[in-house]
Each structure stands twice: as C-alpha cells, then as structure tokens.
Amino acid sequence: MRLLPARGQRAQIARFALVGGVNTLTFYASYLPLHRSLPYFAAYTVGFVLSMVCSFFLNTYFTYRTRPTWKKFLLFPLTQVTNYVTQSVGLVVLVSWLGMSSTVAPLLAALLAIPFTFLVSRWVLLPRRRKDQGPDQTDPSPTTRSGEPV
Known part of the structure; x- marks a missing residue:
C-alpha cells in the first residue's frame, strides 16, 4: 500500500498547486x-x-496535459459545484460567524477547498481507463526496466 502518490501524480499535484495559485490571483x-x-x-x-473558466484551460493544458473538449468544458462547472459550495460555506462562516474581513476571507475559503477541487477536476479532465486498457498515458507511473511498477 502506497502512502505517497506516484512520481507522476506528485508532479501533477505540483502543477495543480501552481495553477491554483495563478487561479487564486485571477x-x-x-x-x-x-x-x-x-x-x-x-x-x-x-x-x-x-476564475473557473481560467482554471479549466490552465488545468487542461498544463496540469493534466490533455485536450480541452466541449464535453469537459461543460462538465467542469458542474463538478465545480463541490468547490463552490465548499468555498461559499467557508466564506459565509468566516465573514458572518467569525467576523473575518470580507476582503481576506475568500483566500482562506479557497485554501480549504483545494483537496475537493483537485479530485473533482482530475475526475472530469482526465480520460477514464477502461478495464481492457493499460495504464493512463496522461499520468505515467514509474516502472522498472522489466516494466513492473516501482
């Protein structure tokens, strides 16, 4: 059982974090x-x-290195509902219940939603593997010379 993501996934998470920073600034x-x-x-x-439209294109091209399609574009906002609800609840709690400044609270609310956003965007933007296919070509896992997983 692996405790850490594979090297390819770690790079993907790093790219996702970078895109998240750019998206947060946007x-x-x-x-x-x-x-x-x-x-x-x-x-x-x-x-x-x-910022969601910006996120779609940055994650498609840079994070997951896949082609944007109309289907993905139309699904991306639907899967962002989880992110929107998480951030919205966080924003209201931070501003209305905890008295945080409404100019700073969105940043903290966005940080709280990162794990959900990663999982949902990965699900939408990466092609699903069928059982008869090999490993996902967009997310290569390191292998040994014999082809066995590391």
Missing part, C-alpha cells in the same frame, strides 16, 4: 474591484465564475 484580481461596487457575495460569485 479570482482575487477580479473580486477586489467588483467588491467596491457589489455586495461581497455577488463580487465573489462573479470572480469565481471568471
């Missing part, structure tokens, strides 16, 4: 100007949608 750069003229939750929602 979100925050959208949220702050909107927050001046909209209620915090409306500004949050618009910023979230804009």
Whole structure:
C-alpha cells in the first residue's frame, strides 16, 4: 500500500498547486474591484465564475496535459459545484460567524477547498481507463526496466 502518490501524480499535484495559485490571483484580481461596487457575495460569485473558466484551460493544458473538449468544458462547472459550495460555506462562516474581513476571507475559503477541487477536476479532465486498457498515458507511473511498477 502506497502512502505517497506516484512520481507522476506528485508532479501533477505540483502543477495543480501552481495553477491554483495563478487561479487564486485571477479570482482575487477580479473580486477586489467588483467588491467596491457589489455586495461581497455577488463580487465573489462573479470572480469565481471568471476564475473557473481560467482554471479549466490552465488545468487542461498544463496540469493534466490533455485536450480541452466541449464535453469537459461543460462538465467542469458542474463538478465545480463541490468547490463552490465548499468555498461559499467557508466564506459565509468566516465573514458572518467569525467576523473575518470580507476582503481576506475568500483566500482562506479557497485554501480549504483545494483537496475537493483537485479530485473533482482530475475526475472530469482526465480520460477514464477502461478495464481492457493499460495504464493512463496522461499520468505515467514509474516502472522498472522489466516494466513492473516501482
């Protein structure tokens, strides 16, 4: 039983984290100007949608190194519902219950949602293997010279 992800998965997680940082900056750069003229939750929602589109393309091309398709694009927002709900609940709890600043709370709420976002986006963006196929070509696991898994 493996406690750590395979080398290919670790690289994928690192790329996902980098994209997450860029995506968070994209979100925050959208949220702050909107927050001046909209209620915090409306500004949050618009910023979230804009950053989600950015996230789709960055994760497709960079994180998972797969082709974007209309099917993936249309499924990506549906699977982001988990992320949206996690971040939304976190935002409301942090701002309304804990009194955190509404300009800082979205950042912490986003951090809390990272594990859910990774699993859901991986499920949507990577092709599923059929039982009769070999290992997923987009996520190679290291092998020995004999071809056995490490």
